[in-house]
Amino acid sequence: MNKITGIIMAILLFSSCGNVPVTGRRQLLLVSDAEVISASLTQYNDYMKTATISANKTQSAMVERVGKNIAKATEAYLRQDGRENEIAHFSWEFVLVKSDEVNAFCMPGGKIVVYEGLLPLMASEDELAVVVGHEVGHAVSKHSNERMSQALLAQFGASIVNVALSKKSEAMQSVGNTVFGLGAQLGVMLPYSRTHEYEADYVGLVFMAMSGYNPGSALAFWQKMSNLSGGGNTVDFLSTHPSDSKRIAEIQRRLPEVEKFRR
Numbered sequence: 001m002n003k004i005t006g007i008i009m010a011i012l013l014f015s016s017c018g019n020v021p022v023t024g025r026r027q028l029l030l031v032s033d034a035e036v037i038s039a040s041l042t043q044y045n046d047y048m049k050t051a052t053i054s055a056n057k058t059q060s061a062m063v064e065r066v067g068k069n070i071a072k073a074t075e076a077y078l079r080q081d082g083r084e085n086e087i088a089h090f091s092w093e094f095v096l097v098k099s100d101e102v103n104a105f106c107m108p109g110g111k112i113v114v115y116e117g118l119l120p121l122m123a124s125e126d127e128l129a130v131v132v133g134h135e136v137g138h139a140v141s142k143h144s145n146e147r148m149s150q151a152l153l154a155q156f157g158a159s160i161v162n163v164a165l166s167k168k169s170e171a172m173q174s175v176g177n178t179v180f181g182l183g184a185q186l187g188v189m190l191p192y193s194r195t196h197e198y199e200a201d202y203v204g205l206v207f208m209a210m211s212g213y214n215p216g217s218a219l220a221f222w223q224k225m226s227n228l229s230g231g232g233n234t235v236d237f238l239s240t241h242p243s244d245s246k247r248i249a250e251i252q253r254r255l256p257e258v259e260k261f262r263r
Helices: 004-014 033-050 057-080 115-122 125-140 143-166 168-182 194-210 217-230 236-240 246-257
Strands: 018-019 026-028 093-097 104-107 111-115
Touching: 004 236, 026 033, 026 143, 033 104, 033 111, 033 143, 057 093, 057 194, 104 125, 111 115, 111 125, 115 125, 115 217, 125 143, 125 194, 125 217, 194 236, 194 246, 217 246
Parallel strands: 093 111
Antiparallel strands: 018 026, 104 111
16 A cells, blocks of 8 residues: 555545444444445345234334334434434334244344344333344444444455545445345344444443333343353344343443433
8 A cells, every 4th residue: 555545545534433322432434324224225125025024913013112212212312412414314114023033133224123032032112122222222323334344444455445435336235245144044134243232232221211111121131031042042133142241241330321311
């Protein structure tokens, strides 16, 4: 990489930094929100063509109700935080899919899928809000954008300057296919980093608290998931959302902060 390219790349990387709502963590965002959504939407639509929507109207209504409540609180927070322009990039969908898998996932733009297999573990709507809030946390924190940006940087190195400045859609789509990785068998995204998981937990707890749900229910829910996994059961949700003593301890540590947001 020559000196001029290095300078341009440094400027590009500096100007492409953003910060996560609620936590304020700095992050690398080389890809626009529109490009991230475009790269993921095709895969999401293809998945929904093969998925079976739950026939349980009561449970489906509950998933949608909890989702809309959290989405409303999320948008209110973004407005208060001076991020009203980001709201336009969300087209919220909260879908319950017929499957015995204990799973859920979120795609950019607010496309959230919950599997029926999760609901028997829910003692209340508050516990469902833990899962939905966590997934909304991933979306609002732009974790997919961050992963795409990191993948672009790793794949193209110095030439990322030309790729980013020319907005080559094929490069974005190629990286998007790797980042989102919706599988034909499980229909789940590739695992997020531990940093992203903890952040989604915290951001999600804040938004569920703002929605009127009890954030303390997260402790019971994640302990239940940890016990389920410890019993030798295969829990797909835990393959991408690690549940362990450190996670539970971190949630416990954060709860006094989160309670301040409770409505």
